[in-house]
Amino acid sequence: SAVISQKPSRDICQRGTSLTIQCQVDSQVTMMFWYRQQPGQSLTLIATANQGSEATYESGFVIDKFPISRPNLTFSTLTVSNMSPEDSSIYLCSVTRGTGHNEQFFGPGTRLTVL
Amino acid sequence: DQQVKQNSPSLSVQEGRISILNCDYTNSMFDYFLWYKKYPAEGPTFLISISSIKDKNEDGRFTVFLNKSAKHLSLHIVPSQPGDSAVYFCAASPSSGTYKYIFGTGTRLKVLA
Numbered sequence A: 001s002a003v004i005s006q007k008p009s010r011d012i013c014q015r016g017t018s019l020t021i022q023c024q025v026d027s028q029v030t031m032m033f034w035y036r037q038q039p040g041q042s043l044t045l046i047a048t049a050n051q052g053s054e055a056t057y058e059s060g061f062v063i064d065k066f067p068i069s070r071p072n073l074t075f076s077t078l079t080v081s082n083m084s085p086e087d088s089s090i091y092l093c094s095v096t097r098g099t100g101h102n103e104q105f106f107g108p109g110t111r112l113t114v115l
Numbered sequence B: 001d002q003q004v005k006q007n008s009p010s011l012s013v014q015e016g017r018i019s020i021l022n023c024d025y026t027n028s029m030f031d032y033f034l035w036y037k038k039y040p041a042e043g044p045t046f047l048i049s050i051s052s053i054k055d056k057n058e059d060g061r062f063t064v065f066l067n068k069s070a071k072h073l074s075l076h077i078v079p080s081q082p083g084d085s086a087v088y089f090c091a092a093s094p095s096s097g098t099y100k101y102i103f104g105t106g107t108r109l110k111v112l113a
Helices: none
Strands: A002-005 A010-013 A019-026 A031-037 A043-049 A067-072 A075-080 A087-096 A111-115 B011-014 B019-025 B032-038 B045-051 B056-059 B060-069 B071-076 B084-093 B107-112
Touching: A002 A087, A002 B107, A019 A031, A019 A087, A019 A111, A031 B011, A043 A067, A043 A075, A043 A087, A043 B107, A067 A111, A075 A087, B011 B019, B019 B056, B019 B107, B045 B056, B045 B060, B045 B071
Parallel strands: A010 A111, B011 B107
Antiparallel strands: A002 A019, A019 A075, A031 A043, A031 A087, A067 A075, A087 A111, B019 B071, B032 B045, B032 B084, B056 B060, B060 B071, B084 B107
């Protein structure tokens, strides 16, 4: 497994502002991902954070709204830009050590409320 | 369009009895399936997985069954314990060698002491 921490654990933000969420892993991992879980919904993959290159975004998610950094193999950030109340969600990072079919390990999540 | 469905949002079971959580999928290209457990204020924790070449995988009290013809999988917990009370998500992967998992909406299990 992997020990994953996220900061902040929760935040309440005003609309129009931006929040950067950090994800730190205790060891080097192959792949890092960012998910969103809106109230009552399933986990939805936002993007894959690629080390040293631009993130790969899923359909419906764009870099301008969710810029992602991954400067090394243990750390990544997700920014939620120009927030609106619809962005209120739990944001989770996850990692996997291998490629192909491997279980993903999740961080504790960041609960974001946008007023 | 929800490709992975968990039609029961909640389930209550008496301690010591069997808990059965169900999951249906629509995409016949899915060939790898996982179950995760999530406690409040924590991230999902991996429980058990199954490849489409199998119809059953067992790990301690947890067994996952896969019925490919029905596009249905289920998680059995025997015996159920109060500590099993959590939200359970099933997830499916479209094809071999990919990391992309599609998650269901979850079933909240409550095990009554």
